[in-house]
Amino acid sequence: MAHTPPTQTGEQILASAMRTAIAHDHICVVLWSDSIEITGPDDEQIAMIPGEFATPSDLATFLGIPEADIEDTR
Numbered sequence: 001m002a003h004t005p006p007t008q009t010g011e012q013i014l015a016s017a018m019r020t021a022i023a024h025d026h027i028c029v030v031l032w033s034d035s036i037e038i039t040g041p042d043d044e045q046i047a048m049i050p051g052e053f054a055t056p057s058d059l060a061t062f063l064g065i066p067e068a069d070i071e072d073t074r
Helices: 010-023 056-063
Strands: 028-031 035-039 045-050 070-072
Touching: 028 056, 056 070
Parallel strands: 028 070
Antiparallel strands: 028 035, 035 045
């Protein structure tokens, strides 16, 4: 049987999975003054990424998710 690779890149597939997990409240995006935190169930830290965004709206646009899915803790 021939292998047919997906039409999307691995990065696109992972990005889509992350957006779906965010939309279903499985993970959370937290905006800090100097970083972005991704948390899982029970606020377990999955990743902390250095970076600054002026507003939650800017971060939401950058990530391609609704602004309501950003927790602003600045």
